[in-house]
Amino acid sequence: MRRLLFIFTLAFQANPPVSFVDVTARAGIRFHHENSATPDKYLVETMGSGGAFMDYDGDGFLDVFLINGGWVPGTSKNRNFNHALYRNRGDGTFEDATGKAGLQPNAAFGMGVAAGDYDNDGHDDLFITNFNGPNVLYHNNGNGTFTNVTAKAGVSGDGQWSASAVFLDYDRDGRLDLWVTRYVDHSFTNNKVCGPIRGYCTPQIYNGLSNLLYRNDGNGVFTDVSGKAGIAKILGKGLGVTVLDFNDDGYADVYVANDSVANFLFRNNKDGTFSEVALDSGVALDENGQPQAGMGTFSGDIDADGRPDIVVTNLDFEYLDVYRNLGNGIFEDASTRTGVQLATRAFVGFGVGLFDFDNDADLDMFVANGHILDNAPLIRQGAQYAQRKLLFENNGGVFKETAGAHGAALMKAQISRGLAIGDFDNDGAVDLLVTNCGGSPMLLRNEGAATNSWLTVKLAGTKSNSNGIGARLELTAGKSRQIRDITAGGSYLSSNDYRAHFGLGRWNEEVTITVRWPSGGVQTETVKPRQTVTIREK
Secondary structure (H helix, E strand, O other): OHHHHHHHHHHHHHOOOOEEEEOHHHHOOOOOOOOOOOOOOOHHHHOOOOEEEEOOOOOOOOEEEEOOOOOOOOOOOOOOOOOEEEEEOOOOOEEEOHHHHOOOOOOOEEEEEEEEOOOOOOOOEEEEEEEOOOOEEEEEOOOOOEEEOHHHHOOOOOOOOEEEEEEEOOOOOOOOEEEEEEOEOOOOOOOOOOOOOOOOOOHHHOOEEEOEEEEEEEOOEEEEOHHHHOOOOOEEOEEEEEEEOOOOOOOOEEEEEEEOOOOEEEEEOOOOOEEEOHHHHOOOOOOOOOOOEOOOEEEEOOOOOOOOEEEEOOOOOOOOEEEEEEEOOEEEEOOOOOOOHHHHOOOOEEEEEEEOOOOOOOOEEEEEEEOOOOOHHHHOOOOOOEEOOEEEEEEOOEEEEOHHHOOHHHHOOEOEEEEEEEOOOOOOOOEEEEEEOOOOOEEEEEEOHHHOEEEEEEEEOOOOOOOOOOOEEEEEEOOEEEEEEOOOOOEOOOEOOOOEEEEEEOOOOOEEEEEEOOOOOEEEEEEOOOOEEEEEOO
16 A cells, blocks of 8 residues: 555656746846826726747847836826846846847837847847837847837837737748737827726727738838738727638738727738638627627637637626637637636636647647726726636636636736746746736746646748748647647737747657748658757758
């Protein structure tokens, strides 16, 4: 009996449960988001901002970039509204490199961030979206510094409210283009008064805006092709964006989460134009035919059928949408069948991500939550401004909410907004960066997942863009198959690690990786698990 107990104990110790640990302070991240909340309830005050995992210095470790808010009328202009760049030292700690990097104080109210190497020089650049001011493009000089090249690049926008952004190669010319979602026509001069108990207004009382698409012409210059691409006249209230190839034709399609109006699915017509097909495809509305308060969105193959699905976060008393890709351009609202509808009704979801948190070879889901209304309990009984996170474990395409079993940090109530996903310490377990409105971010280290097997794949394009954005990877391990579309965007206002991470469970034999590059080439490699590999385009 003692020997059996000893064996059982060893087995248990060898496979500890996965836990997410808040290592923000230990890592040296001292950032605080300034949302400048006032009694006037400017809508931007409660929308939060994003963050990014990106390797700006090319040392193989993910650094952290955090977007700050800004000044609103009635508050002091003398506060620190600067964004922050933290360099990963590779030992679990970060150095504040904002000053060294030459990043300028933000002149507008910051919203979102997109990271990508737009000029294919091997260094990640930064695009920042703003409310009440021009958007900003920073070129990475390759020596630890950045230069503001917005004017030359022609991507400042028109000063209206920009939200999420993502780099993509929509025309497959080897250069990263730029997609920007825009929200509503709210400004400091048209702020509405709403409710018998004053609160932040809903987006229904403001007009919507169109998305923007900038084509990369090379030589550091972009052209606004929103009209030519067919998206300029389509008005929404865009917040989140995710890029996916939903019809498997090798071209990047774009899904936009709209707040209080129907969501958009822009199908790439492969000729420089897009068609908006969300209603026909079944991803515009909920299962009752109603629009929801779309905030964050992400795509990934949750049921291992080889087709990317879509998830969208919404308000409380609505639910998180899970749109299952049935093929032939059609999706179904599978929120009830996948087990997320009831589990999400009490929460206001923002950042969302699909990733394999326990390395068991399927995609799980994490949601960052926080109410819009800072006086929510006064307006709706039982509502709370600060809310806990949600972690959904995938079991054969059905989700079970298990946050309480995976660390006290996930149960801490915060006003969470952005979410970025990436393995910042390169240990084979995917970590999380959560931004909080009017508060400090939370860096969540994944402890325990690396006991299962895993593989991380970094692409190096030659004919394609330098990081292979837009490639599709297929991993085969025995009879198991997984796919990943390589994209830096998704979630809410945030940018993720664009290395592809695969959990492999107990599989420790060689695996086969097939890469379909944006250039159209197909390449197959055989590699061993438990490592990060770079696949260079041949």
